[in-house]
Amino acid sequence: MRRHVRIGPGALAIVLLVVTALGFGCGRSGEEAEDRPEPPLLNVGHVGHDHHLALYVAALEGERFKRDYGIYLREVKAREVYDLVDGDKVLARLRLIKVGGGSRMPAAMSRGEIEIGLGGVVPVAKFADRGEPFKIICPLQTDGDMLVMRKDVAVEDWSAFVATAKAPGKPLKIGYKAPVAVAKLVFERALKEEGIAYSYDPAEAEARIILVNFGSETSPIPLMESKAIDGFVMNQPAVAVAVDKGLGKVIAELRDLPPEGKWVNHPCCCVSATERTIAAYPEIIKAFVKVIVLSTELIKSDQALAVDCASRWTKYDTAVEEASIPTITYIAEPTDSWVAGMRTWCEMVAEIELFTGEYADASPEAFVKDVCDLDLCRAAIAELREKGLVE
Amino acid sequence: MNTAAEIVRFERVGKRFTTPARGDVWALEELDLACRAGELTCVLGPSGCGKTTLLRLAAGLDTPTNGRVLVRGRRVDRPPEGVGMVSQEGSLLPWRRVIGNAALGLEVAGVGRAERKARARAVLERVHLPREVERSYPHELSGGMRQRVALARALCPNPRILLMDEPFASVDEPTRHHLQKELLELWAADRQTILFVTHSIEEAVYLADRVVVMTFARAVADLPIEVPRPRDRLSDEFVGTLVEVRRAFTKHVGNQSGKAHVAPGTTGGSHP
Amino acid sequence: MRTKRLLIQIGLGAIVPVAILVVWHVASVGSVVVPSIGSVVEVLGHPFREPPNLDATSLADGAGVSILRVLCGFGLAALTAIPVGLLVGRCRTAMAALSPTIAAAMVISPIAWIPVAIIVFGLSSPATALYGDRAWEFGVLDQLRFAIVAVIWLGAFFPIVLNTAAGARNVRESHIEAARVLGARRRQLLTKIIIPAAGPSIMTGLRVGGGIAWRVIIAAEIFPGTRGGLGYMITTAHEQASYEYAFASIIVIGLIGLVLDGVLRLAEARVARWRPKER
Numbered sequence: 001m002r003r004h005v006r007i008g009p010g011a012l013a014i015v016l017l018v019v020t021a022l023g024f025g026c027g028r029s030g031e032e033a034e035d036r037p038e039p040p041l042l043n044v045g046h047v048g049h050d051h052h053l054a055l056y057v058a059a060l061e062g063e064r065f066k067r068d069y070g071i072y073l074r075e076v077k078a079r080e081v082y083d084l085v086d087g088d089k090v091l092a093r094l095r096l097i098k099v100g101g102g103s104r105m106p107a108a109m110s111r112g113e114i115e116i117g118l119g120g121v122v123p124v125a126k127f128a129d130r131g132e133p134f135k136i137i138c139p140l141q142t143d144g145d146m147l148v149m150r151k152d153v154a155v156e157d158w159s160a161f162v163a164t165a166k167a168p169g170k171p172l173k174i175g176y177k178a179p180v181a182v183a184k185l186v187f188e189r190a191l192k193e194e195g196i197a198y199s200y201d202p203a204e205a206e207a208r209i210i211l212v213n214f215g216s217e218t219s220p221i222p223l224m225e226s227k228a229i230d231g232f233v234m235n236q237p238a239v240a241v242a243v244d245k246g247l248g249k250v251i252a253e254l255r256d257l258p259p260e261g262k263w264v265n266h267p268c269c270c271v272s273a274t275e276r277t278i279a280a281y282p283e284i285i286k287a288f289v290k291v292i293v294l295s296t297e298l299i300k301s302d303q304a305l306a307v308d309c310a311s312r313w314t315k316y317d318t319a320v321e322e323a324s325i326p327t328i329t330y331i332a333e334p335t336d337s338w339v340a341g342m343r344t345w346c347e348m349v350a351e352i353e354l355f356t357g358e359y360a361d362a363s364p365e366a367f368v369k370d371v372c373d374l375d376l377c378r379a380a381i382a383e384l385r386e387k388g389l390v391e
Numbered sequence: 392m393n394t395a396a397e398i399v400r401f402e403r404v405g406k407r408f409t410t411p412a413r414g415d416v417w418a419l420e421e422l423d424l425a426c427r428a429g430e431l432t433c434v435l436g437p438s439g440c441g442k443t444t445l446l447r448l449a450a451g452l453d454t455p456t457n458g459r460v461l462v463r464g465r466r467v468d469r470p471p472e473g474v475g476m477v478s479q480e481g482s483l484l485p486w487r488r489v490i491g492n493a494a495l496g497l498e499v500a501g502v503g504r505a506e507r508k509a510r511a512r513a514v515l516e517r518v519h520l521p522r523e524v525e526r527s528y529p530h531e532l533s534g535g536m537r538q539r540v541a542l543a544r545a546l547c548p549n550p551r552i553l554l555m556d557e558p559f560a561s562v563d564e565p566t567r568h569h570l571q572k573e574l575l576e577l578w579a580a581d582r583q584t585i586l587f588v589t590h591s592i593e594e595a596v597y598l599a600d601r602v603v604v605m606t607f608a609r610a611v612a613d614l615p616i617e618v619p620r621p622r623d624r625l626s627d628e629f630v631g632t633l634v635e636v637r638r639a640f641t642k643h644v645g646n647q648s649g650k651a652h653v654a655p656g657t658t659g660g661s662h663p
Numbered sequence: 664m665r666t667k668r669l670l671i672q673i674g675l676g677a678i679v680p681v682a683i684l685v686v687w688h689v690a691s692v693g694s695v696v697v698p699s700i701g702s703v704v705e706v707l708g709h710p711f712r713e714p715p716n717l718d719a720t721s722l723a724d725g726a727g728v729s730i731l732r733v734l735c736g737f738g739l740a741a742l743t744a745i746p747v748g749l750l751v752g753r754c755r756t757a758m759a760a761l762s763p764t765i766a767a768a769m770v771i772s773p774i775a776w777i778p779v780a781i782i783v784f785g786l787s788s789p790a791t792a793l794y795g796d797r798a799w800e801f802g803v804l805d806q807l808r809f810a811i812v813a814v815i816w817l818g819a820f821f822p823i824v825l826n827t828a829a830g831a832r833n834v835r836e837s838h839i840e841a842a843r844v845l846g847a848r849r850r851q852l853l854t855k856i857i858i859p860a861a862g863p864s865i866m867t868g869l870r871v872g873g874g875i876a877w878r879v880i881i882a883a884e885i886f887p888g889t890r891g892g893l894g895y896m897i898t899t900a901h902e903q904a905s906y907e908y909a910f911a912s913i914i915v916i917g918l919i920g921l922v923l924d925g926v927l928r929l930a931e932a933r934v935a936r937w938r939p940k941e942r
Contacts, residue, residue, distance in 0.1 A: 041796035045888075048718060080890075081799050095799055097786070097888050098718075113786045113888060221904045222696045241904050245695040315718050316903065450844050476844040482837040486859045486937040496845040499855070530939035548845065 039083070039092045040281065045099035045114035049314060050236045050324050051141050051269040052118045053306060054295040054332065056313035059096070061298070061305070069294050069389055071287060079313075084287055092284045102178035103127075106272070109134060115277040116288065121345060122180045122354075124272045128371050129357040133275035135373035138289045139338050140269040140296075143255045144328030145183035146239040147174075148248040149231035150224055158252040165196045165208045173202075175212045175220045175232035180354070182268045183233040183254055184211070189348055190257035224248055235268065237316055237324035244320045253327065265329060267341045275373075282376060289332070289380040296332040297390050299325075333381055334374045342368045398463055398584045399426040399449055399552060405457035405608075406444050418444040420608040422458070428551075429582040433595035435636075436605035437644060442588040445605075446554045449586060450476050462552065475545030475583075477558040481537045483529040489515065489540050490525040496548035507547075514543045519573060535566040539573075546577065553585045559594070571597055575620070592640055596633045597622055604643055611643040698907035706911040717905045719896045726915055728806050728891040729880050733923075735807055736815025737876040741869060744820045748827025748868070753857065758828075765824060773818035773875070774882045777810075784810035786888045806891050811883045818879040819872035826871065830864025831857055863938065866931035873927050877920045 046052045058065060058073045059082055065072030066085070073082040076093065084092045094116075099108040105119035106127035117124070118140060128134045147161070153172075155161045165172055176184035191198045191209055199207035212229050214220050220232040224247045232242075233254065242248035255263045271292060278285055299306040303325060310321040331338060343364035349355055359367050384390045406419040419441045426432045434442050447453045448460045451470035460467040462474065475496075483492050490511055497507035515525060518539040529537055538558055545553060559567045571594065578585060589595050595602045596616055604612035614636055618628050684700065691697040706714075710723040719725065750757045751765070790798035790805035798805050834857050842856045858865075884894025893912045900908035 077799060093796070098890065099888050108786075108888065111782065111785045218898075219902050219904055222901075225694060225696045245904060247695055313718075314903075315714070315716050317716065450840075452840050452843065470844045470846065472846065474844065476841070478837065478841070480837070482835070482841040484838055484841075484856070484859070486862065495842065495855070499842065499845050499847045499851055528937045530937070544841075544845075 039090045040284070041093045041095060042116060042277065042281070042284065043095045043097055043114040045097050045105045045108050045117040045119070047101045047105070047119060048098045049101075049238075050310055050321070050328060051144055053299060053310050053313075053325070053328075054140060054292045054330060055096070055118060057299055057306065057309045058291045058295040060309045060312055061295075065291070065294065071290050071294070073291060084284065084291070086287050091287050092281065094288075102181055106132065106134060109272070109274060116271065116273045116285075118271055119269060120180070120182050121267045121270050121342065122182055122185060122349065123178075124270065125345070125349070125359070125367070125371050126180055126354060129355045129359045131357060134272050134371075135275060135278060136270045136272045136371055137278065137285060137373055138271040138292055138377040139267060139331050139334055140271055140292070142265040142267050142329045142331055142338065142341065143253065144236045144268060144324075145186065145233065145254040145266075146236070146250050146327070147187065147231060147233050147252045147254065147257075148220075148239050148242050149251045150227065150229075151247065151249055153230050155231075155251055156249075158257065161251055162194050162196065165191075165194075171208050171210050172231065173210045173212050173229045175214045175223055175229040175234075177214060177220075177232075177234055177238075179213065181234075182266065183235055185348060185352075186254045186257060186263050186266060187233040188352070189259075189262075190254075193258040221245060221247060236328055237310075237314065237320055239327075240320045240324035241316065243323060244317065262344055265331075265337050265341055267338055267345065278373060278376070286376045286380045286383075289377050290384055293332040293377075293381055293384060293390060296330045299330045332377075334372070334377060339368060339372075342372065396427045397425040398428045399424075399586060400461040401425070401445070401448070401458070402461065403458035404445075404448065404455045404460060406441070406448065406453065407456040417608050419448075419455070422608070422610055424603060424610055426584055426586055428584050430600050431578060431585045431587065431598055433599035433602045434586065434588045434605060435590070435592060435595045435602050435640065437590060440605045441608045442590075442605055443556055446476070446556050446586065446588055449552075450474060450554050473548075473550050474552045474554060475548065475550035476554045477538070477541045477545045477556070479557040479560050481529075481541035481558075483537055483540055483544070485529050488526050488528055489520070489532070492529065492540055493525075493543040493547055495544055500548060511543070511547055514547050515540070517546070517577060518543045534562045535570065538562060538570060542570075542574070542577075546581075549581075551583055553583045555585060555587045557588055557590065560590070567594075574598070579620075592637050593624075593633060596629065596636055597624065602636060604640055606644045612639050614639055695904065696906055698910055702907040703910045703914070706907050707914065710915075714905065714908055717896070717900055717903055717908050719899050719908070720891055722893075722896070722908075722911060722915060725891060725893045725896045725912065726919060729884065729893045729916075730919065731803065732807060732811050732883075732892065733815055733876050733880050736812040736880075737819045737873055739812065740816045740819035740823055740872055740876070743816075744823035744868070744872070745827050745865060748824040748865070749831045749853070749857065749861070751824065752828035752831025752861070765821060769821035769825070773814050773879045776814055776817050777883060777886065780810040780813045780883075781886060784808070784813060786810075808886065808889060810886055811880070811889065814883040815876045815879050819876040822871040822875065823865070823868040826864045826868025827861060830861030830868075833864070834860040863931065863935035866927070866934045870924065870927040870931055873923055874920070877916075877923055881916060 044055070046055055059075070059079070062072045062074050062082070071086045073094070074085050075082055080096055082094045082096070083090045084094055097108070097114060099105050099114060099117070101119065103123045103126070105117040106124050108114045109117050110127060110132050121136060124134055124136060147158070149155050149161070155164050174187070176187070178184065188198070188211070196209055197207050198209035198211055200211050202210050204210070212223070214223055214229070214232070219238060220229065220234065221242060223229045224232070224242060231248070231251070239250060243250060255266060257263055271289070273285060306325050307318060307321045310316070310325055311318045314321070346359070346362070346364040346367040358370070362370070381390065401422050401424040404419055404422040405417060408416045408418055410416060422445065434445060436442050444453070448455055449462065449467065451467045454468055462471045465471070484495070487495070490508065493515055494507040494511035497510060502510070512522070512525065520536065520539050520543065524532065524536065529540070532540065541558065559570050562570065575598065587598055596618070599616050602614045602616060603610050604614065616632060618632050622629055687697070688700055691699045706722065711721050713721050747761070751761050752758070786808060788798065788805045788808050790801040793804070794801055838856055838860060839852055842852055847855060880892070881894035881897065884892040885898045889895050893916050896912045897909045900906060900912065
């Protein structure tokens with residue numbers, strides 16, 4: 001009598017896995033343009049916080065963009081897949097992937113998981129320094145980074161902070177989220193400027209400030225509540241959340257830290273892309289930048305809408321976003337001020353010897369020229385101006 | 392001489408084991424033995440004389456160093472067909488119920504489920520196991536019942552040759568007597584060729600057509616048992632034959648415990 | 664009398680959970696990080712509701728995704744580890760060849776392999792392999808990220824291999840010989856003797872491997888680009904200071920782990936039901 005072998009769903013799933021594991025490399029979205037079906041799918045990495053609001057406003061307000069600008073993101077799958085549409089032409093399908101902050105975004109681009117990434121300028125520059133073919137194509141925002149201290153710490157502003165740090169006693173412990181996070185780099189430079197000794201080693205006897213890495217995947221809130229740290233430097237909206245929860249108070253905006261004026265409009269997050277993507281899809285990149293630019297203008301002109309969109313996307317309370325959004329300078333045009341800020345970054349990063357490759361000995365001008373490819377951005381803005389859609 | 396009636400034959404069989412501690416040890420040496428069809432032969436000897444090795448060679452679980460073992464005229468180099476085996480501890484599969492153990496040989500042969508169940512049941516009945524125990528696990532049975540199951544397992548595929556290695560040694564005397572009687576009944580009905588290993592002279596005389604005495608890896612005596620069946624342990628004839636066999640045993644084996652012959656030039660040792 | 668005894672047993676069993684609840688309540692007073700019991704119960708009471716203040720899908724959805732990932736990784740581990748374990752247990756050459764590697768690899772926490780898994784597999788999944796750019800349309804398949812499944816596989820693989828090998832090695836030769844005399848061929852010796860004899864050990868390996876797989880999933884789900892799953896929910900809740908979701912997720916993880924272990928224990932007991940009970 002024949003035995004019947006029954007294959008249950010679990011076994012089927014496993015067989016499927018094994019078979020498809022052999023082809024895991026298939027379907028990657030980094031192929032040449034001519035191999036791809038139209039419209040192409042481009043993966044866009046982002047972090048999910050307020051610094052990338054321009055993307056989220058565009059994603060949530062597709063109908064408004066369509067009506068007012070004619071170029072817009074059309075929702076295919078909420079929060080995940082959108083068609084980039086110009087007029088009646090679908091230029092590309094964009095898949096939004098939350099890749100995480102710090103080095104995670106350029107790392108994802110390096111692995112070919114995303115073609116466009118929204119993230120900090122310094123992590124992108126660091127990867128480019130290592131030879132990765134990345135270019136910053138458009139600014140996203142500046143500022144929006146703060147120093148927050150615990151409510152019970154008797155420090156109300158930067159001067160008081162410096163005084164307390166320099167006074168004898170236990171060192172202050174300040175948390176940061178990633179070694180190359182913009183907030184941490186600015187703060188570190190400010191400490192040097194003030195002559196405050198700092199260390200990452202809690203056992204360092206001379207240090208007046210101990211810097212504590214709490215990791216980009218966590219929040220400083222538990223460390224604040226347990227008093228493991230006295231404060232932290234970080235981007236919005238984490239700052240607003242700490243204040244909203246009654247755990248912290250904003251001591252200083254990092255844009256105001258010394259050297260005086262150096263950090264005003266300090267570039268924080270940007271849009272970058274691989275060289276290959278830029279070369280293969282210039283029109284798509286330009287259209288995407290247009291959407292970012294238009295979204296940025298909308299944020300600046302309608303703060304209530306910006307707060308609403310931020311709350312809808314990040315799921316933070318409106319109160320948190322109301323506190324966060326106004327502290328961030330949204331900018332999508334590479335103004336002279338922004339470019340100057342990028343040069344400042346280069347100098348600062350060179351001081352701490354973060355660049356060890358291509359930019360190790362580069363001048364700030366050469367750095368900016370190499371790490372940025374702003375032609376499409378400028379062209380996009382020019383076209384929008386011509387149409388009267390931006391000033 | 393190879394006659395058609397000689398169903399199991401050992402021709403100048405020698406078996407050597409090499410152990411790290413004791414070097415080369417001969418478990419069998421120059422053994423000549425032939426069993427005729429339908430004959431119940433008991434192999435009698437002290438511990439370590441090579442009885443178990445002899446049975447393992449016939450079962451194809453081992454191969455001789457010298458000489459050859461023939462079953463139905465064919466050389467044995469793997470377990471031959473038509474041979475059943477019962478060991479001292481039974482070796483029942485503990486994860487199978489009684490019916491599953493009994494039917495194992497049929498299952499291996501590809502017999503269908505219903506048929507093998509029916510046949511196994513029939514054999515279990517023949518070995519006087521009640522129906523209620525067929526779904527029991529071996530650990531739930533007494534020693535005697537386990538040996539019955541082991542016997543049933545060996546008998547299920549209808550083997551023409553049965554190899555039995557001290558199968559009743561681990562049970563108490565009354566149970567042993569029952570099992571011996573049942574074995575004789577089964578044998579009388581089926582008339583397999585049985586090679587039965589024992590260290591009990593009394594058991595050998597009760598069961599066997601002939602008793603082969605072994606010591607020091609060799610067969611040293613071949614004694615026909617002519618007591619008519621059914622045998623009465625208390626009869627004069629039985630007692631007399633028992634005494635003769637005991638005398639012969641003592642003469643050949645004496646008071647020595649069996650020590651396997653050690654090859655010259657190596658350190659001595661007992662049967663591996 | 665019986666009722667009294669039962670009440671005493673229940674009472675004794677309730678001491679620790681009640682103590683935990685008391686400590687929890689006390690800790691939650693005035694705390695941001697420790698949510699109130701009520702807020703966690705509220706979340707648990709609405710498992711299908713999408714969190715209003717969290718960038719994640721519902722608790723039930725997260726649990727489903729995590730369970731699916733674990734089942735795939737664990738299933739793959741069982742399918743691969745049992746044959747390898749049988750080989751290592753029964754074949755001296757295989758044991759000599761594989762044992763050193765297995766011994767070295769098994770002491771490495773599967774979580775340590777996460778970066779390697781990311782590099783090797785990235786965001787690929789059965790959906791990307793089968794459907795390429797349309798992968799996003801196949802939500803469930805796309806959730807089965809190869810990197811996550813690989814890490815879970817790594818966690819479960821070694822205990823299953825080791826226990827299977829031990830079980831296979833300890834099969835009594837007399838059982839094998841009894842089957843050989845009855846005419847069993849190699850394949851039959853494997854399926855009718857070795858595997859059933861090693862069954863209890865295999866089940867022990869599966870139970871241990873299953874536990875590790877479930878514990879690993881939480882860490883594995885903080886992969887960048889991952890959406891969905893209880894681990895993702897915990898991380899996101901933590902990032903967004905919505906700790907009631909983190910706590911609720913932890914409770915659900917514990918409950919599922921309990922059920923998983925219970926199921927495997929039952930299976931283990933069934934497979935080993937032929938063993939005599941120790942007195």
